[in-house]
Amino acid sequence: MYPHERSLVKQFEGKPFVILGVNSDPKDHLKETIKKQNMTWRSWWDGGDTDGPISKAWNVQGWPTIYIIDAKGVIRSKQTGGAPVEDTIESLLKEADSGKK
Amino acid sequence: MAGCRQMKVPAKRLLATLICFALLALSSIAASTTNNATPIEREAKAVMDNMRKEANQLRGAMSGKDEAAQQEAMKKYMALQKGVIDKLVALSKKDPKDPGTVDALTMIVFMGRNSKESKEALETLKHDYLNSSRIAPLCFWLGNDQENGPKLLKQIADNNPDPNVKGAALLCLAKAVKESEPAASQKYLQEVVTKYPDAHADLFGRKMDFAKEAKNELFEIEHLGVGKQAPEITGEDADGKKFSLSDYRGKVVMLDFWGDW
Numbered sequence: 001m002y003p004h005e006r007s008l009v010k011q012f013e014g015k016p017f018v019i020l021g022v023n024s025d026p027k028d029h030l031k032e033t034i035k036k037q038n039m040t041w042r043s044w045w046d047g048g049d050t051d052g053p054i055s056k057a058w059n060v061q062g063w064p065t066i067y068i069i070d071a072k073g074v075i076r077s078k079q080t081g082g083a084p085v086e087d088t089i090e091s092l093l094k095e096a097d098s099g100k101k
Numbered sequence: 102m103a104g105c106r107q108m109k110v111p112a113k114r115l116l117a118t119l120i121c122f123a124l125l126a127l128s129s130i131a132a133s134t135t136n137n138a139t140p141i142e143r144e145a146k147a148v149m150d151n152m153r154k155e156a157n158q159l160r161g162a163m164s165g166k167d168e169a170a171q172q173e174a175m176k177k178y179m180a181l182q183k184g185v186i187d188k189l190v191a192l193s194k195k196d197p198k199d200p201g202t203v204d205a206l207t208m209i210v211f212m213g214r215n216s217k218e219s220k221e222a223l224e225t226l227k228h229d230y231l232n233s234s235r236i237a238p239l240c241f242w243l244g245n246d247q248e249n250g251p252k253l254l255k256q257i258a259d260n261n262p263d264p265n266v267k268g269a270a271l272l273c274l275a276k277a278v279k280e281s282e283p284a285a286s287q288k289y290l291q292e293v294v295t296k297y298p299d300a301h302a303d304l305f306g307r308k309m310d311f312a313k314e315a316k317n318e319l320f321e322i323e324h325l326g327v328g329k330q331a332p333e334i335t336g337e338d339a340d341g342k343k344f345s346l347s348d349y350r351g352k353v354v355m356l357d358f359w360g361d362w
Contacts (some may be wrong), residue, residue, distance in 0.1 A: 022356065035296065045336070054336055075330075
């Protein structure tokens with residue numbers, strides 16, 4: 001999980017891409033993990049357990065659950081199975097870029 | 102027992118998760134009894150209470166770092182579980198007319214996983230107890246059986262007279278066919294909300310409100326599908342600083358629901 005995310009950050013460095021986490025651990029644990037795993041991306045602390053407000057609002061029932069949202073705020077992909085996300089992110093970055101021209 | 106989540110787990114945590122799940126299932130099914138417990142129900146609860154006590158004693162060793170102690174504890178746990186299943190099987194045959202028999206059979210299904218006993222208990226439930234008011238928990242088991250679950254859940258939803266069970270069956274059916282039959286799934290969810298707004302059961306130590314669950318599922322379908330505008334998220338980070346999803350408009354966002362376990 002963490003190595004993959006770190007590599008995504010690296011792969012898309014300098015591009016308009018960001019990882020935003022929603023975390024279900026107790027706050028101290030979250031802080032520790034951020035340090036330990038060198039997490040340079042931000043996470044919302046969702047109340048300390050899996051029934052936090054953000055997880056509930058998004059009806060999350062399995063962890064991890066990943067949504068890819070494009071530059072306009074539209075949901076473009078959802079998955080819980082660990083399928084690769086690189087291609088989706090790449091194509092959405094291209095789309096955002098061409099939209100600017 | 103908060104903290105047990107359905108998820109893809111790395112192998113080393115699989116056992117702990119399964120045990121947790123089994124203990125949860127056991128405690129929930131028994132928790133549904135209060136003053137009007139039938140004799141079989143009471144006996145089943147006693148078997149489970151005992152199991153939970155003994156399992157708790159093993160838990161420390163099972164999640165500890167000493168591999169040898171871990172293996173030893175696991176062996177003991179497996180033996181304990183086998184003993185309990187055998188007791189429950191005997192109990193389930195003692196007085197088939199006692200509705201508590203459903204509880205005993207359901208416990209065997211949950212605990213036994215793919216064992217012979219589990220399969221036989223499931224067959225007995227299908228054959229003799231599909232109209233019982235106590236099979237809401239079983240619906241959640243059936244929801245995970247991609248092959249045979251949906252058909253049976255439909256049967257239960259159509260034929261079981263109890264509104265709580267109907268609500269449970271429709272909810273579990275909707276979730277089971279979410280990907281394969283999205284339109285039907287949505288229809289079942291709407292049925293729960295409109296026809297069984299009060300359907301509930303005690304599951305895994307928590308009171309489950311099926312109509313509420315169905316509404317959450319419908320929200321997901323309506324607002325969280327591919328092509329939908331992501332709802333706003335506002336919250337605090339680990340340092341207590343507030344931030345929102347919309348702060349990152351203009352960037353491709355990977356929204357990652359995670360936990361370190």
